Amino acid sequence: MSVYRYHSLQFSPAPEHRCAAVLHSDVILPETIHQSSELGAGPSGPRRSPSPVHKAREAYVINERLDDKGMFARVWIPQGGVILAEHPALILPRDVKLESLAAGLEITGPQHSNPYDALFSRVDHKEIFALKDCLTKGVGASKGIFHTNALNIELEARGRDMPELQKYQALFLVTSRCNHRQLIVLLSCGPNAVWRFDPLTFKLTLSAVRRISPGEEITISYINPFLPRHLRRAKLQSRWNFVCHCNHCDVPWTIPGAVVQSDKARQELCTFFDDLPDWAEWCAGNDRRDLIDIHLRAMWARDREGLQGFRGGNGAARNVNFKDLAYTKHIDALVMCYGALGDVEGFRAWVAKAREAKVAGGPDSAAHVKVLDMWLREPRKFHVWGWKTQN
Numbered sequence: 001m002s003v004y005r006y007h008s009l010q011f012s013p014a015p016e017h018r019c020a021a022v023l024h025s026d027v028i029l030p031e032t033i034h035q036s037s038e039l040g041a042g043p044s045g046p047r048r049s050p051s052p053v054h055k056a057r058e059a060y061v062i063n064e065r066l067d068d069k070g071m072f073a074r075v076w077i078p079q080g081g082v083i084l085a086e087h088p089a090l091i092l093p094r095d096v097k098l099e100s101l102a103a104g105l106e107i108t109g110p111q112h113s114n115p116y117d118a119l120f121s122r123v124d125h126k127e128i129f130a131l132k133d134c135l136t137k138g139v140g141a142s143k144g145i146f147h148t149n150a151l152n153i154e155l156e157a158r159g160r161d162m163p164e165l166q167k168y169q170a171l172f173l174v175t176s177r178c179n180h181r182q183l184i185v186l187l188s189c190g191p192n193a194v195w196r197f198d199p200l201t202f203k204l205t206l207s208a209v210r211r212i213s214p215g216e217e218i219t220i221s222y223i224n225p226f227l228p229r230h231l232r233r234a235k236l237q238s239r240w241n242f243v244c245h246c247n248h249c250d251v252p253w254t255i256p257g258a259v260v261q262s263d264k265a266r267q268e269l270c271t272f273f274d275d276l277p278d279w280a281e282w283c284a285g286n287d288r289r290d291l292i293d294i295h296l297r298a299m300w301a302r303d304r305e306g307l308q309g310f311r312g313g314n315g316a317a318r319n320v321n322f323k324d325l326a327y328t329k330h331i332d333a334l335v336m337c338y339g340a341l342g343d344v345e346g347f348r349a350w351v352a353k354a355r356e357a358k359v360a361g362g363p364d365s366a367a368h369v370k371v372l373d374m375w376l377r378e379p380r381k382f383h384v385w386g387w388k389t390q391n
């Protein structure tokens with residue numbers, strides 16, 4: 001177990017963004033993780049141009065929800081809009097008991113009877129001890145807090161030929177306040193937000209997968225939402241101690257077959273992008289399935305199941321390193337299809353939707369938006385314009 005070591009990451013320039021981590025020795029870490037403008041040092045920090053996370057800082061508020069805390073929207077958040085971006089406060093290897101590593105950890109400073117306390121004490125965030133602990137049904141015990149709130153992430157490690165991914169769990173102080181289900185509208189095994197972690201910037205981004213209205217609770221899925229209902233419920237109950245009563249789980253028994261139908265739809269969506277007809281084959285006329293109809297049906301199914309954010313396939317629920325949300329993949333595919341058909345009206349309609357999604361995603365997409373604007377003005381400049389009609 002000596003391969004594990006204690007790592008303290010010092011974020012720059014804001015020292016309050018410290019992160020304690022127990023990492024495999026081959027994990028590739030940036031020496032210093034610079035604050036991006038989105039996570040800047042606040043009002044006294046360097047002047048920045050407005051960023052989506054400036055808006056996002058006002059986009060949510062953490063409020064009590066009965067005796068639980070939850071994250072609520074303060075403003076309209078567009079589909080694809082960034083709600084927040086944050087660095088982790090604590091990272092531990094997944095599937096390994098921290099207690100069994102304690103002897104190998106080089107933890108300096110005051111001694112603690114359990115390694116979770118030792119790591120928590122290095123984080124320097126008061127908020128960490130105020131997080132929910134569902135193991136002891138309260139607040140304050142470090143192991144329970146980690147168990148309740150940690151999210152699964154992957155970090156790159158040096159492999160023989162190329163970087164491999166190592167599995168970790170990470171604690172994020174703000175995103176931890178997201179519940180699995182809204183109190184009033186009862187949506188959640190179809191959540192309205194999805195998070196992704198980028199190991200290169202060491203940053204989690206929380207984005208809206210549907211338009212979120214002011215006052216609406218912002219929810220994320222705690223489990224793989226493609227699982228059938230009985231497994232989703234069992235996992236939520238065993239790890240987080242609650243029974244999910246969301247509208248996708250509490251389907252009235254008066255609707256025969258509804259659960260079977262929902263489970264089947266989720267299973268199909270999970271493998272959707274793996275089983276898709278090849279676009280070039282479709283263009284060449286070798287695959288006669290209607291690619292446009294296939295995407296439209298999947299989008300309807302996603303809306304029905306509330307799975308607009310999850311791509312499925314390898315890494316189904318994690319969305320860990322996926323840059324695009326599922327619904328934007330469909331939109332991009334429909335742009336390609338209508339462009340290949342040389343259908344000006346259909347093409348412009350889907351390019352406009354793609355543009356909306358990119359704009360909502362923030363200024364990183366500025367170059368992409370420029371290209372989309374050009375296609376809106378001059379569809380024939382699309383690189384594969386009319387390809388299908390030539391076959």
Ligand SMILES: C[S@@+](CC[C@H](N)C(=O)[O-])C[C@H]1O[C@@H](n2cnc3c(N)ncnc32)[C@H](O)[C@@H]1O
Nearest residue numbers: 068069132134149176177178179180181240242
């Ligand atoms: C990551 S925390 C979420 C924030 C938490 N409500 C708080 O006060 O900090 C996870 C805990 O929130 C509660 N929770 C989240 N979603 C829930 C739901 N759909 N039904 C009941 N409890 C839920 C459970 O106690 C769960 O263990």
